[in-house]
Each structure stands twice: as structure tokens, then as C-alpha cells.
Amino acid sequence: xxxxxxxxxxxxxxxxxxxxxxxxxxxxxxxxxxxxxxxxxxxxxxxxxxxxxxxxxxxxxxxxxxxxxxxxxxxxxxxxxxxxxxxxxxxxxxxxxxxxxxxxxxxxxxxxxxxxxxxxxxxxxxxxxxxxxxxxxxxxxxxxxxxxxxxxxxxxxxxxxxxxxxxxxxxxxxxxxxxxxxxxxxxxxxxxxxxxxxxxxxxxxxxxxxxxxxxxxxxxxxxxxxxxxxxxxxxxxxxxxxxxxxxxxxxxxxxxxxxxxxxxxxxxxxxxxxxxxxxxxxxxxxxxxxxxxxxxxxxxxxxxxxxxxxxxxxxxxxxxxxxxxxxxxxxxxxxxxxxxxxxxxxxxxxxxxxxxxxxxxxxxxxxxxxxxxxxxxxxxxxxxxxxxxxxxxxxxxxxxxxxxxxxxxxxxxxxxxxxxxxxxxxxxxxxxxxxxxxxxxxxxxxxxxxxxxxxxxxxxxxxxxxxxxxxxxxxxxxxxxxxxxxxxxxx
Amino acid sequence: xxxxxxxxxxxxxxxxxxxxxxxxxxxxxxxxxxxxxxxxxxxxxxxxxxxxxxxxxxxxxxxxxxxxxxxxxxxxxxxxxxxxxxxxxxxxxxxxxxxxxxxxxxxxxxxxxxxxxxxxxxxxxxxxxxxxxxxxxxxxxxxxxxxxxxxxxxxxxxxxxxxxxxxxxxxxxxxxxxxxxxxxxxxxxxxxxxxxxxxxxxxxxxxxxxxxxxxxxxxxxxxxxxxxxxxxxxxxxxxxxxxxxxxxxxxxxxxxxxxxxxxxxxxxxxxxxxxxxxxxxxxxxxxxxxxxxxxxxxxxxxxxxxxxxxxxxxxxxxxxxxxxxxxxxxxxxxxxxxxxxxxxxxxxxxxxxxxxxxxxxxxxxxxxxxxxxxxxxxxxxxxxxxxxxxxxxxxxxxxxxxxxxxxxxxxxxxxxxxxxxxxxxxxxxxxxxxxxxxxxxxxxxxxxxxxxxxxxxxxxxxxxxxxxxxxxxxxxxxxxxxxxxxxxxxx
Numbered sequence: 003x004x005x006x007x008x009x010x011x012x013x014x015x016x017x018x019x020x021x022x023x024x025x026x027x028x029x030x031x032x033x034x035x036x037x038x039x040x041x042x043x044x045x046x047x048x049x050x051x052x053x054x055x056x057x058x059x060x061x062x063x064x065x066x067x068x069x070x071x072x073x074x075x076x077x078x079x080x081x082x083x084x085x086x087x088x089x090x091x092x093x094x095x096x097x098x099x100x101x102x103x104x105x106x107x108x109x110x111x112x113x114x115x116x117x118x119x120x121x122x123x124x125x126x127x128x129x130x131x132x133x134x135x136x137x138x139x140x141x142x143x144x145x146x147x148x149x150x151x152x153x154x155x156x157x158x159x160x161x162x163x164x165x166x167x168x169x170x171x172x173x174x175x176x177x178x179x180x181x182x183x184x185x186x187x188x189x190x191x192x193x194x195x196x197x198x199x200x201x202x203x204x205x206x207x208x209x210x211x212x213x214x215x216x217x218x219x220x221x222x223x224x225x226x227x228x229x230x231x232x233x234x235x236x237x238x239x240x241x242x243x244x245x246x247x248x249x250x251x252x253x254x255x256x257x258x259x260x261x262x263x264x265x266x267x268x269x270x271x272x273x274x275x276x277x278x279x280x281x282x283x284x285x286x287x288x289x290x291x292x293x294x295x296x297x298x299x300x301x302x303x304x305x306x307x308x309x310x311x312x313x314x315x316x317x318x319x320x321x322x323x324x325x326x327x328x329x330x331x332x333x334x335x336x337x338x339x340x341x342x343x344x345x346x347x348x349x350x351x352x353x354x355x356x357x358x359x360x361x362x363x364x365x366x367x368x369x370x371x372x373x374x375x376x377x378x379x380x381x382x383x384x385x386x387x388x389x390x391x392x393x394x395x396x397x398x399x400x401x402x403x404x405x406x407x408x409x410x411x412x413x414x415x416x417x418x419x420x421x422x423x424x425x426x427x428x429x430x431x432x433x434x435x436x437x438x439x440x441x442x443x444x445x446x447x448x449x450x451x452x453x454x455x456x457x458x459x460x461x462x463x464x465x466x467x468x469x470x471x472x473x474x475x476x477x478x479x480x481x482x483x484x485x486x487x488x489x490x491x492x493x
Numbered sequence: 494x495x496x497x498x499x500x501x502x503x504x505x506x507x508x509x510x511x512x513x514x515x516x517x518x519x520x521x522x523x524x525x526x527x528x529x530x531x532x533x534x535x536x537x538x539x540x541x542x543x544x545x546x547x548x549x550x551x552x553x554x555x556x557x558x559x560x561x562x563x564x565x566x567x568x569x570x571x572x573x574x575x576x577x578x579x580x581x582x583x584x585x586x587x588x589x590x591x592x593x594x595x596x597x598x599x600x601x602x603x604x605x606x607x608x609x610x611x612x613x614x615x616x617x618x619x620x621x622x623x624x625x626x627x628x629x630x631x632x633x634x635x636x637x638x639x640x641x642x643x644x645x646x647x648x649x650x651x652x653x654x655x656x657x658x659x660x661x662x663x664x665x666x667x668x669x670x671x672x673x674x675x676x677x678x679x680x681x682x683x684x685x686x687x688x689x690x691x692x693x694x695x696x697x698x699x700x701x702x703x704x705x706x707x708x709x710x711x712x713x714x715x716x717x718x719x720x721x722x723x724x725x726x727x728x729x730x731x732x733x734x735x736x737x738x739x740x741x742x743x744x745x746x747x748x749x750x751x752x753x754x755x756x757x758x759x760x761x762x763x764x765x766x767x768x769x770x771x772x773x774x775x776x777x778x779x780x781x782x783x784x785x786x787x788x789x790x791x792x793x794x795x796x797x798x799x800x801x802x803x804x805x806x807x808x809x810x811x812x813x814x815x816x817x818x819x820x821x822x823x824x825x826x827x828x829x830x831x832x833x834x835x836x837x838x839x840x841x842x843x844x845x846x847x848x849x850x851x852x853x854x855x856x857x858x859x860x861x862x863x864x865x866x867x868x869x870x871x872x873x874x875x876x877x878x879x880x881x882x883x884x885x886x887x888x889x890x891x892x893x894x895x896x897x898x899x900x901x902x903x904x905x906x907x908x909x910x911x912x913x914x915x916x917x918x919x920x921x922x923x924x925x926x927x928x929x930x931x932x933x934x935x936x937x938x939x940x941x942x943x944x945x946x947x948x949x950x951x952x953x954x955x956x957x958x959x960x961x962x963x964x965x966x967x968x969x970x971x972x973x974x975x976x977x978x979x980x981x982x983x984x
Contacts, residue, residue, distance in 0.1 A: 061575060064735065103820060291864055
């Protein structure tokens with residue numbers, strides 16, 4: 003893998019070029035009801051089964067803001083250290099399309115709910131110095147549109163309004179990113195924060211999070227170039243691909259004497275290229291103006307305090323806390339990257355596991371097992387409490403590390419608790435010197451030649467005797483005791 | 494039974510409660526009168542069964558002793574209100590045959606109070622017009638005619654079906670809506686009362702939107718008292734309308750009083766404008782005398798930005814309308830025109846070209862223009878600033894007075910087809926529009942007849958939330974004007 007920290011430079015015919023990236027991330031707000039109507043928001047429902055009279059823009063219908071959506075956006079703003087605007091207002095963005103029943107989208111152009119904030123990204127998980135701050139320009143709240151279905155009828159398109167009116171947060175970054183890796187790290191970090199806050203499920207496959215990628219190129223130190231906007235990119239990998247492709251395309255275009263057009267483009271994931279969405283002639287004049295159906299949104303102290311009080315520990319704070327507990331920076335970073343993992347690990351700590359040992363075990367053993375089984379942390383049948391019990395059995399010498407691996411496998415297969423497994427299968431480690439001595443004597447007798455070799459100086463044979471003893475004891479012997487007894491007997 | 498239809502709502506209520514006549518008798522009398530007055534073209538749909546069902550419910554409620562405040566009162570409903578299962582078309586071809594599966598809050602409130610519905614009342618298309626000539630159903634004819642003339646006159650607009658039906662005794666009262674004078678000017682033209690309450694008093698939910706920041710429903714009826722009775726039933730906080738006023742509904746009827754001692758009546762000097770007939774200015778002067786007689790003190794006031802009100806209105810109202818009417822696109826309900834081989838844009842164009850009339854198209858184009866890039870600040874932003882200045886004019890004026898008296902309209906009713914220049918038509922609302930821009934309660938009360946025998950109205954503007962002073966001043970005028978003229982029945 004390329005060094006994520008290395009500057010991303012495009013070497014053109016005329017010299018080196020730098021890429022400038024800004025992201026507009028559309029994040030679907032987690033709430034039971036839509037932004038301005040009481041209709042439900044669940045994904046995957048029968049077409050047009052979650053549509054209210056307001057969503058369908060029936061004559062005389064009026065929007066009423068859903069406070070939960072506003073609360074989620076405010077909490078998100080707070081998590082991004084952003085300025086919360088106590089006074090904001092909704093505007094109408096006017097255009098005609100069949101998936102937009104009102105003929106306008108209710109959005110916030112002039113006075114967004116959330117102002118400037120920032121996100122700290124870590125470019126290399128193993129290098130704590132590799133951080134960079136990406137500015138957030140604003141977050142505003144707006145309605146999503148419906149969906150057209152073109153494959154239902156030979157000559158007509160169908161409209162599904164289930165998604166129509168669902169609340170979105172548009173999180174607009176500053177043009178602060180300079181490489182595909184930075185764009186990817188920013189999007190991953192933003193996604194992690196939203197998922198910690200619980201304001202967006204971050205499910206990019208289902209479209210509940212998607213990005214408009216703004217890309218321009220310039221010679222280092224020069225003014226920003228003309229940017230293109232690639233719409234609705236729905237994975238971290240694709241965002242990075244768009245940056246890569248657009249940067250190269252623009253450099254080639256400029257070096258061939260062309261000019262980058264300020265335009266909207268679409269990404270074709272199959273071909274890995276972008277292409278123009280519409281020409282300038284079709285450019286919309288959205289005729290934004292304040293929505294006269296809605297009063298300005300005014301937030302009071304009590305509401306803001308309640309929003310702040312409801313925020314969980316966020317990834318950066320959690321990572322620092324883990325490091326203070328003696329967990330390595332790498333493990334701390336891995337354990338905090340996803341909210342479900344962090345929650346699981348916090349559960350493990352709460353159940354009394356020793357932090358460092360616990361972190362090592364989760365990253366090596368648990369992740370290894372999940373990988374093998376193709377499962378995620380939310381699928382694992384093992385609770386943090388059971389895992390803590392297993393770790394405790396190792397820590398207090400009840401079982402050896404080797405046996406622990408076996409017990410863990412059995413736990414995964416059967417769902418039984420570690421103590422029960424150890425108990426029922428007699429896997430307890432023994433420090434009984436009588437039993438160990440008896441096995442050692444047998445082994446030394448049977449391998450008299452090796453004993454002779456050892457005594458004549460072949461010290462490395464010691465490991466062989468340990469292995470044989472452990473094998474004879476079915477792994478249950480306390481390795482320390484085995485070592486001690488062997489040394490005594492071999493002299 | 495014609496004497497029943499000549500009664501006021503208060504008289505009908507008292508007669509029905511005392512058992513002098515049944516609600517069914519009242520409904521039957523009105524149903525008969527409606528069917529006999531089709532020459533007026535006041536109703537677009539007649540719903541005699543609805544009126545009878547409400548009457549029967551009222552009669553049984555009386556026997557059980559729990560009649561609502563409007564039990565046994567048959568009303569006409571402006572076609573702008575959504576009425577469940579009954580054509581609700583806003584006077585437009587684009588909504589032809591549209592039967593909403595929902596009931597507007599205002600009509601639901603009226604039904605809850607026991608009122609019945611005689612039918613839907615004709616109106617200017619989407620409430621855009623001052624003469625009822627823009628209706629897709631053809632113009633309503635006023636029951637009034639000039640002395641010795643058979644020329645068909647306009648009942649005013651946009652609530653022309655409402656004004657004509659009350660004046661012709663084919664509705665005990667009617668709902669109207671007022672965006673820039675659409676209750677008051679038709680009330681003045683037909684010798685009836687009509688009040689537009691403070692913006693937000695009546696829910697806009699289920700009322701087809703014209704200009705959201707201005708639209709306000711209100712009652713039209715024979716007397717000031719009837720208006721108070723109806724408005725009490727129509728008004729009220731509605732959580733489904735974000736701009737609805739969260740205030741209790743005052744007991745306007747119980748607090749009616751024509752004793753105006755201690756009240757100051759503002760006479761705005763800017764409302765003395767050129768080209769207004771002498772009859773109208775003379776009536777204005779009589780109005781001042783009547784209010785003095787009731788104990789009030791006239792004070793000259795200044796509303797310096799009055800002359801900018803009409804241009805401001807004709808920027809803001811079309812701007813909002815251009816966006817509000819975008820939903821009529823042929824996709825989900827109403828008219829749909831699909832030209833052979835045409836795409837989505839072709840469907841939009843054909844549907845809207847065919848579905849909207851000339852005045853609606855004119856306003857959509859004006860509104861689109863004033864919101865478009867490069868013109869937004871020069872028109873829309875400027876108009877919003879002027880609107881704030883106009884509001885401020887009134888705020889200052891109400892430091893010096895309690896209610897403002899002006900003429901309602903600069904002319905009496907004119908003939909169908911006589912006013913063809915849109916700008917001349919817009920001038921009809923010159924006295925009505927400032928109060929609309931300021932969101933203030935305002936009422937028209939008949940004051941007398943002009944030399945041609947046509948009714949003229951006086952216009953009262955109150956401070957925000959102070960409908961009571963408006964109604965009380967209206968009552969004082971009503972008592973002193975002794976307006977008892979009725980149109981000769983020619984239909």
C-alpha cells in the first residue's frame with residue numbers, strides 16, 4: 003500500500019499538479035418521521051407506502067418541521083465542533099422533476115442551521131502525528147426527493163415517493179483535502195462521527211449517506227482551478243476513485259490546452275470514469291426564496307443544552323482515553339473507528355477486562371475469528387461479558403493461552419460460556435507437580451538420546467521437551483511449572 | 494320559504510333554537526333558492542344532500558340539547574377550500590374533477606360547529622383576480638345591476654361566488670379568502686360584510702395556496718354580527734399550519750359593542766387618491782361622522798409607504814404563487830396532457846399550458862421573473878424591505894389610533910368585460926393590499942349606494958389580533974348607515 007502520508011502529486015507534462023477536494027455529504031437523518039410530515043422513513047418498504055398528503059404535495063398541504071430531525075442535525079453540528087445558529091430559516095429551491103411533487107425542495111440556502119466546524123482526520127493509524135484538520139463550512143437540513151423507476155413499464159417511468167421528504171443533512175466541507183486518501187479518511191471519519199452520534203446510520207449502500215465530490219487541480223501555490231462536481235457518489239472507494247480520475251482528467255485537459263468546465267458530473271463505477279450530467283444550456287435557475295409556509299427556526303438554551311447533554315463520547319476522545327489506559331495507539335485507533343466495535347470494547351472494559359490484554363485479544367483473536375467467519379461485530383454470538391470471563395480465566399492462570407484459543411473456538415461454535423466449557427471439558431490448567439513430573443519422567447526416559455544431546459550442550463532441545471510435556475498433558479499443564487520442573491530434572 | 498333565506502345567521506340560529514322552524518326547513522329553503530339562482534353562476538358544485546344531512550344532525554342535536562354554534566346554518570364554501578369527496582378545484586381547469594380525500598381545517602371547524610354546506614362557490618382561478626372573470630367556470634354575475642340597466646356586473650373577486658351568494662340570499666354566509674382584498678372588495682361590491690382576520694387566525698391547512706405569506710380565510714355574511722359568529726367557528730390554532738397563531742379564539746360576538754367612546758379612528762391621508770369617484774369620498778366622510786357619533790375621535794394619520802403597496806404586492810404574491818403552483822404538473826392529480834411521443838417536459842408544458850388560464854400564467858411568469866438570478870435582489874428582496882416599511886407604517890399609526898377607516902375599493906362594481914387591462918384591474922385592491930402586506934385584520938361594511946344604485950363599502954383596518962375593535966367599529970357603521978338595500982331579483 004502506498005504511503006497515505008505522502009503528498010499526492012500528479013506529474014504532468016508541464017510539471018507537478020496538486021488536487022483540491024471539497025465534499026458535500028448528504029446524510030439521511032435517523033428519525034421515525036420525515037422532515038415536514040408524519041410519514042415513516044424505513045428503508046425498503048413497498049413503493050408509495052410511506053407517503054403522506056404533504057409528501058405528495060396535495061393542494062393545500064403544509065409542511066410542519068419535525069423537531070427530532072432538527073435535534074439530530076444540531077447534535078451532529080455539536081459533534082463536529084461547529085457553530086449552531088440559533089436562528090435559521092428554510093428556503094425553497096424550485097425546479098420541476100417527477101420525483102419532486104412540490105416542484106421545489108425545502109432546503110436552507112441563506113441561513114443554515116449549523117455554521118463552521120471541523121473534523122480531524124488521521125492519515126496513518128500507526129502515526130499519531132499524521133493528523134489533519136478538515137474545515138466544515140456549514141450543515142443545512144433539507145428534504146430528500148423521491149425515486150423514479152424506469153424498468154417497470156415499456157414507455158413510462160414510475161414514481162416512488164417513499165423517500166420523498168425524508169430529512170437530509172448536507173455537510174459541506176471546505177476545499178481542504180489534497181489527496182484521494184485524505185478524502186477517504188475524511189469521509190470515513192465523518193461517517194464514524196455520525197454513527198457515534200446516531201444522527202445517520204451511514205449506510206452508503208442503501209444511499210443514506212452519499213457525497214458530491216468537488217475536484218479541481220492547480221500548480222502548487224497557485225489559485226484554485228475551476229472545479230467539477232461529481233454527484234451522488236455512494237462509497238468511500240468510489241469517492242477516492244472519482245478524485246483520482248477527475249484530477250488526472252483535468253490535468254490532461256488543461257495540458258492539452260483545454261479548459262475545465264464548471265459542471266456537474268456522474269461517476270460510472272463499472273468503467274471508473276466520470277461524465278457530464280447535463281450541459282450548461284439546461285442549467286437550472288433554482289429561484290431560491292424563503293419558504294413562506296414556515297417560520298424561522300429559533301432554538302432556545304434548554305433545547306441546545308439537551309442536545310449537548312445527549313452526545314455520547316466521540317471517537318477522538320475515546321481513542322485518547324483508550325491510549326491513557328495503556329492501549330497502543332494502533333489498537334486504540336482500530337477499536338474506535340466503528341461505533342459498534344467501540345461499544346463492544348467498552349462493554350468488555352466494563353466487564354472488568356484488563357485494557358491492554360483486552361485490546362490485544364479483540365484486535366488479534368476476535369477480529370481474526372470474525373474475518374474467518376465473514377461476520378461483523380454486531381453478528382458475533384459472544385458478549386463482552388463472556389469474553390471478559392475468558393480473559394480472566396487466562397489472567398488468573400485457570401487456563402493457558404493455548405487452551406484459551408480452543409475455548410474461544412468452542413464458544414463461537416456452541417455459544418456456551420467459557421467457564422462451562424473449561425469445566426465440562428476438563429480444560430483447566432494444572433500446576434500439580436506430581437502429574438507433571440510423572441509425564442516428564444516418561445518423556446525423558448523415552449528420549450534418552452535427546453537428553454544426552456541436551457546435556458552435552460544442545461540447549462535448544464529444551465523447547466522440544468516443553469512441547470512433548472505439554473502435548474502429553476493435552477495442553478493443560480501450567481507452562482511455568484513445566485519449565486521449572488524440566489530445568490530441575492535436566493539439571 | 495323565501496323569508497327564511499332573508500334572515501341573518503343570528504336570526505336563523507335563534508329561530509332554530511327556539512323551535513320557530515327546523516334546520517331542515519332552513520336547508521330546504523336554501524337548496525331551493527340555490528337551484529333557482531343558477532343564472533348567477535355562483536356555485537360550481539351544489540351539495541344539497543350535505544346541507545340536509547347537517548340540518549338533520551342539527552335538528553336531532555337540538556332535541557338532545559347540544560347544538561353547535563352554527564347548527565342549522567347552511568353555508569357556501571369557496572372552491573379554494575378542500576372539502577372531502579367534493580370537487581375542490583380553485584376555479585381552475587388544472588384541478589378539474591379533483592376530489593380531495595381530506596377536509597380543510599376551516600371547513601372542518603365549521604362542520605364541527607354544525608354548519609351544512611350548500612355547495613362550492615365560484616371564484617377567480619387560484620384566487621387571482623378582482624372580478625371573477627378568470628374562473629375556468631366563467632364569471633359569477635352579481636345580483637346587483639345599475640339603475641335601469643341590464644348590463645351584467647362583477648360581484649368582485651376573487652371571492653365573487655361568495656359575495657354573490659350572500660347578497661342573493663342563496664347562502665346564509667360564505668367562506669372567503671383574502672390575499673390582497675379578495676374578501677373585502679367583493680363584499681363592498683355586493684353590499685355585504687366580510688372580514689379578513691389577522692394573518693394566522695384561520696388555518697391555511699387544506700386551503701389551496703396562492704401566496705402563502707398573505708393568504709387568509711375569513712367569513713362573508715349579511716351583518717357584522719354574522720361575521721363575528723362565523724369567524725369564531727373558523728379561527729383557531731392549528732398545529733398543521735406552522736404560521737397559525739397559537740392564541741385562544743376571542744369571544745368576538747359576545748364582546749360586540751358599537752360604543753366607541755375613547756377609541757381613536759385613524760384617517761390616512763395617503764388614501765385620498767386621484768380618480769376616486771366623489772360618491773366614494775363622500776361615503777368616507779359620512780363614515781367618519783358615524784364613528785364620531787359612536788363616540789370615537791378621528792385623527793389624521795400618515796401611512797407614507799402606501800403608494801408602494803400595490804407594486805410590492807404584485808412582486809411578492811406572484812413570486813410565492815409561481816412556486817406554490819409548481820405542484821400542478823400532471824403527475825399525481827388533476828389534468829394531465831401527454832402529447833404523442835413527448836417526454837416529461839412535454840407533459841409539463843402541455844398540462845400547464847392547457848390547465849392554467851391567462852391571468853394565472855401571467856402571475857407565474859411575473860413571479861418566476863422576480864425570483865430569477867440577477868433580478869432577485871432588485872425585485873424580491875426590495876419588495877420584502879418595502880413590506881417591512883409598510884408594516885412599520887401601521888405599527889406607528891397604531892400608536893396614534895385604534896382603528897383605521899378608509900374606502901374598501903376605489904370604485905363600485907363594474908361590468909363584466911369592462912376592465913381588460915390587467916394593471917387597471919390590479920388597482921381595485923389599492924386600499925385593501927396594505928393591510929394584507931402587514932397581516933392586519935380588516936373588514937368591509939356596506940355604507941350606502943352610489944348614484945347608479947350600486948353598493949359601496951367602508952374599510953376598517955385594526956391592529957394585529959384586534960379583530961374586536963374592527964368588528965365594533967363595523968357594527969357602529971352598520972347601525973348608523975342603516976344599509977337595507979337589496980338587489981331586485983332578476984335571476
